[in-house]
Amino acid sequence: MNSTSTFPSVLRELLRTHQAFLAYAASHVCTLDLTLPQYDIIITLGDSNGMTFKKLGEKTLITKGTLTGVIGRLEDKGLVQRVASETDGRSQIVKLTAAGEDVYQRSFPEHLSFINRIFDDYSPEDIVNLEDSLKRLHKTVTALRNNESGMPSDETDQ
Structure with a gap:
């Protein structure tokens, strides 16, 4: 296969699909008054006892440099809180607050259904x-x- 002719068209479609997917997902998430990175944190923390910043960075699509700001904005909304780690005094655990847990419980099944519509025409x-x-x-x-x-x-x- 000629890689010079394949590269531009395949890459273009991959990037267009990625952008379209993010825009589609964001159209639902914005109804929750959240950004995609904020919602990524909420669904990652949902049904967990919290995570360190390092673990959140590994499990989400959020870069390390952006993570602190996203967590700060979620704290401002009262959806997450930072607590000292019981095992490592140098690290903090990020947990959903009761309000954050409520957003997760109310929205996640609906969000999954919204995303799954993408595959309705797929066998x-x-x-x-x-x-x-x-x-x-x-x-x-x-x-x-x-x-x-x-x-x-x-x-x-x-």
Whole structure:
């Protein structure tokens, strides 16, 4: 396959799909008076006992530099709180407040239903094929990134 002819069209479609998905998801999240990064934190913390900043950064799509600001804005809204870690005095745990837990419980099932509409016209086989293709692409990109940086392959990064 000629990589110079494949690269622009495949990359363009991948990026267009990513942007369209984020805009679609944001259209629901904005009805909650939240941004996508804020909602990402709420659904990540939902049904948990809280997480360190490091763990939240690993489990969300939020960059480390942005995470503190997002948490601060959620604190201002009364949806999360920071508490000292019982096991490590240097770290803090971010937890949902009662109001944050209420937002999570009320909105998450509805949000999943909203997102699942994307796949209404897909057969189960289509979904499996799409997931397999995306996993293959992710594995390839991760392996190449790790080879370029000299980092070992991280099997948990899938």
